[in-house]
Amino acid sequence: MATIKLKKKIIYTGTITLKTGLHIGGTNAALNIGGPDKFVVRNPINNVPYIPGSSLKGKMRALVEITKGCTSDGKASNDPKSVSGELFGVATGGNDNRPSRLIVRDAELDLSKPEMFDNTDLPYTESKTEVAIDRVTAKANPRTFERVPAGARFKLNMVLNIFEGEDEQRLKETLQLAIRLLQDDYLGGHGSRGYGQVEIKLDPQEGRTETY
Template sequence: MTSLVKKIKISSVIILKTGLHIGGTNSSLNIGGPDKFVVRNPLTNIPYIPGSSLKGKMRSLLELNEGTIHMDKGNFGPTKDTTTKAGALFGTIGDQQQPSRIIVRDAELISDLEEFNNTDLPYTESKTEVAIDRITARSNPRTFERVPAGARFRMEMILNVFDTDDEAKLVSSLKQALKLLEDDYLGGHGSRGYGQIGIEKLSFEERDRTYYAKN
């Protein structure tokens, strides 16, 4: 039977190099406000980066880099091959089911909140863009809410290593996915400059069975 050998806690800081937009729910009518809002903690109203956004982006980038994106009836989807880097790290579905080895936490904002005193929205900025119809030349202005460049978030992940796993391959794949993410973007509208990030203070802390046996 497969057994858990250790957990590796991965910690780092995400710093925004450009404004970040990860969409949330437009829960209220704000006349004159942004058309697209960012996701926020409903209790504190502070923006955060969902773990699902981080995990999904890292997986897709690793699959693109490997060339292992699965195609089924003309539709693209996650790889179903457990021998690929993405499959081994992020898990698979289908005939070869394997649970994800990586847990990605929501990343909370750790910047001093006083840094946002000059933003036009609470902890965020509004950015207006204009789409131009190429046929009629009619303009269509729209406003996006973004977490501004310079904001910092605490990122935490847990890597589960089982006795059947290649630990070195899992760690290497995770580091590769993080490097790819730095040279890509997080959230929406990356081709227009949004979502460039840097990853700092990356650390790995191993916790084996003896760690969890202690009272």
């Protein structure tokens, strides 16, 4: 059985700035009469919204797979040697499993300028009411979504694991591609209606490199 040895970890840090309001759904367990119908995900300890690492990573992977091509039946490729498989890994249940080379942390809301949330009608968020119109009866169905407002910033933190014998440059280029694609798409829900446009800025020199 072949062994693999960790060569180094590349630490990426940066900022995710919202260009439009962001909605990543959380629990609707609490009944809030007169409040939003759809809530955003929040840290249960301090009630502050955050972007789950799973949402970031899943969206980036989906965009890379769409760009580089899926299988003939339209499903994501399980080829560990594909562009997306090399970076994000595959879980086939067989001998072709490949662990992900990328760790994406939950992105915490930057609270260094709390005054920007002074005018929001909810803690750190806004409520946005939309109306769905029945095309046959013309009946209006209003609904309210909770969003993190445009201008809010989140702290990005990712770790890229590089193993001996792997193409480091190819992995880094795939990650850069995923970031560019995400900026030209959207994060979270309701992107076709203007939600979730983001700008991602990485800190200089890809953060720090830890060699082991």
